[in-house]
Amino acid sequence: MLLVPLKSITDKAFLAIDKPPGITSFTVIRYLRKITGIKKIGHTGTLDPFATGLLICCLGSYTRLAGLLEEKDKTYFARMKLGIKTATGDPEGDIIQTAPVPALFNKLDVLAGQAKQLTELPVPLYSAVKINGKRAYELARKGKKFNLPERPLQIREFEFLPWEPNKSDELSYRCKVSKGTYIRALSEWLAEQLNTIAYTTFLLRESIGNITLQDAVSLDDLSPDNWFRYQLSYKQIFPDYAYLKLKTDDFAKVMNGMDIAVSNGTNDKYLLLKEEKICAVAKRMNNLIHPVIVLK
Numbered sequence: 269m270l271l272v273p274l275k276s277i278t279d280k281a282f283l284a285i286d287k288p289p290g291i292t293s294f295t296v297i298r299y300l301r302k303i304t305g306i307k308k309i310g311h312t313g314t315l316d317p318f319a320t321g322l323l324i325c326c327l328g329s330y331t332r333l334a335g336l337l338e339e340k341d342k343t344y345f346a347r348m349k350l351g352i353k354t355a356t357g358d359p360e361g362d363i364i365q366t367a368p369v370p371a372l373f374n375k376l377d378v379l380a381g382q383a384k385q386l387t388e389l390p391v392p393l394y395s396a397v398k399i400n401g402k403r404a405y406e407l408a409r410k411g412k413k414f415n416l417p418e419r420p421l422q423i424r425e426f427e428f429l430p431w432e433p434n435k436s437d438e439l440s441y442r443c444k445v446s447k448g449t450y451i452r453a454l455s456e457w458l459a460e461q462l463n464t465i466a467y468t469t470f471l472l473r474e475s476i477g478n479i480t481l482q483d484a485v486s487l488d489d490l491s492p493d494n495w496f497r498y499q500l501s502y503k504q505i506f507p508d509y510a511y512l513k514l515k516t517d518d519f520a521k522v523m524n525g526m527d528i529a530v531s532n533g534t535n536d537k538y539l540l541l542k543e544e545k546i547c548a549v550a551k552r553m554n555n556l557i558h559p560v561i562v563l564k
Contacts, residue, residue, distance in 0.1 A: 514540055
């Protein structure tokens with residue numbers, strides 16, 4: 269991990285956190301607020317309490333860029349237990365159903381190919397998706413009946429990991445997926461194709477875009493005196509953008525939402541910079557750069 273120099277202390281920052289199991293993503297946010305003194309902090313994709321792995325957090329005005337990171341593909345390692353279904357699709361829910369586990373020989377290669385053809389899956393019953401203004405998990409806890417919406421998705425990559433015959437009721441897989449993919453729902457779908465049921469017993473997020481767990485820091489390693497040294501650079505977060513350092517006059521224009529002229533370059537996506545910090549995200553239109561997101 270590259271540590272940034274002391275002069276880069278700021279309330280605009282990206283941090284990659286290795287979230288431990290047993291806490292919510294919001295608990296991570298509360299902890300970061302405490303050690304950084306920055307109140308405005310958000311993350312770029314919830315990890316369930318039982319899940320672990322990469323959680324990218326945006327600090328200060330960089331919270332306005334969280335949506336750009338939410339759009340990036342994510343890679344997960346997951347383990348599922350066959351023959352048992354829980355209310356939540358993970359280890360935290362009550363067991364609500366059991367079923368026989370059929371023989372899996374010669375089925376997994378075909379199923380891996382089918383998984384990559386998926387285009388949508390229903391969201392889990394216990395999820396933060398809103399149903400008529402209410403969170404799905406709130407309705408589920410009250411015993412309310414409702415239809416689960418389906419989310420469009422793409423499975424970019426999928427593979428089952430080596431199968432252990434002595435653990436015939438467990439499967440592990442790794443996948444690279446688009447925004448909107450619930451791994452709990454994916455595990456249940458995989459089980460259905462095998463004529464059984466399942467729940468996700470372990471979930472590790474390994475990457476978001478090009479940021480991986482190797483770029484992340486443990487909460488235990490952070491303190492008020494060192495957190496700023498673990499910032500991710502804008503080049504790590506947005507490697508596919510062009511970078512333009514603004515002069516004083518152009519900076520004033522951008523802060524007021526005005527276009528600025530550009531004479532060369534072919535990239536249509538720009539990060540506009542002032543003192544090595546992002547002040548705007550822009551798109552190129554002919555010989556002009558138009559600010560799309562301005563960070564005050």
